[in-house]
């Protein structure tokens with residue numbers, strides 16, 4: 188028989204918009220979104236970790252009961268080491284054992300580990316069910332809650348297995364931030380300053396006024412309604428703007444890597460003993476220092492960034508115990524290393540990004556030049 192070919196026409200145009208609801212003490216907001224059309228007739232299950240479960244499960248279950256709705260609870264042990272396929276499988280088996288099916292609504296309450304893992308469960312359970320992301324960390328609100336990336340880690344790499352699956356809604360209860368440690372707040376501020384640097388000078392100035400001029404502490408920050416709300420909103424909007432430009436990765440989304448090429452390499456070189464946000468802070472300040480040399484940023488702008496990071500309590504330079512070799516090894520293993528050069532994103536002044544030849548948001552820098560810059564920085 189001769190080979191034939193025909194075409195299945197399938198052009199999809201989907202509206203995956205969703206609300207982000209921010210407030211304090213807003214268990215009722217979770218019930219409210221779970222009661223919206225398309226969700227209200229579903230069987231709801233809360234997926235959370237041991238730490239967050241102890242804080243939110245009982246009040247959420249009570250709120251749902253008062254609303255005439257049952258909320259099942261599934262908890263897994265807290266920590267990045269549990270963001271695995273094995274945990275996902277255990278949760279799926281438990282859902283099946285409890286007779287959950289295609290009418291499931293997942294409520295994912297926790298930091299990035301929970302929203303990534305429970306979001307991935309939602310992406311594949313019976314080929315996909317809706318989920319509401321209840322983000323309880325500043326890092327979650329600043330980065331993990333928006334973008335639709337869900338995943339689990341493998342021994343080979345973090346976030347290696349996953350799916351794009353947008354939440355039906357994101358709920359951020361600012362009262363949850365009160366139980367975060369200072370280091371956890373600072374961790375989330377690393378990504379926050381990154382977003383301000385790459386897209387919003389007036390947000391940067393708000394942060395400067397609070398932390399540099401008024402010497403606000405991280406603990407005061409989480410209690411400041413206006414600034415905390417602004418932080419959630421600008422983080423989510425800026426991330427949305429970059430993600431929207433190409434949902435399935437690509438050039439503009441690369442802007443979100445500002446400070447991350449050095450930051451991630453530092454994280455690996457330190458054996459993951461330094462928080463992601465702290466490593467990103469170092470990466471941000473270093474790319475700004477490099478940017479001064481290239482003429483992308485003025486010395487004054489770089490010093491403003493440095494002053495803001497210091498006022499928040501974030502590091503600004505490579506720790507003395509880390510070697511140039513260790514960072515280079517981690518960087519060249521990074522997936523973005525190509526042909527003896529590594530691509531770096533640079534901010535342009537404060538609140539904008541450099542765009543290079545051909546409209547690229549990243550500039551390739553030869554490995555030997557990177558080594559020279561790191562050596563000079565550590566001197």
Ligand SMILES: NC(=O)c1ccc[n+]([C@@H]2O[C@H](COP(=O)([O-])OP(=O)(O)OC[C@H]3O[C@@H](n4cnc5c(N)ncnc54)[C@H](O)[C@@H]3O)[C@@H](O)[C@H]2O)c1
Nearest residue numbers: 238265298299300301323324326327330331336363366367
């Ligand atoms: N999907 C994305 O686009 C994206 C973006 C950035 C980060 N992430 C992922 O997010 C994860 C890191 O996020 P994270 O720092 O929120 O991690 P996390 O979920 O592990 O939270 C950190 C710790 O804080 C605890 N915790 C959470 N909320 C709390 C609260 N309100 N009070 C007290 N303790 C609380 C958790 O139990 C955990 O022990 C990583 O796995 C990372 O890969 C994903």
Ligand SMILES: [Zn+2]
Nearest residue numbers: 378447463467
């Ligand atoms: Zn990051």
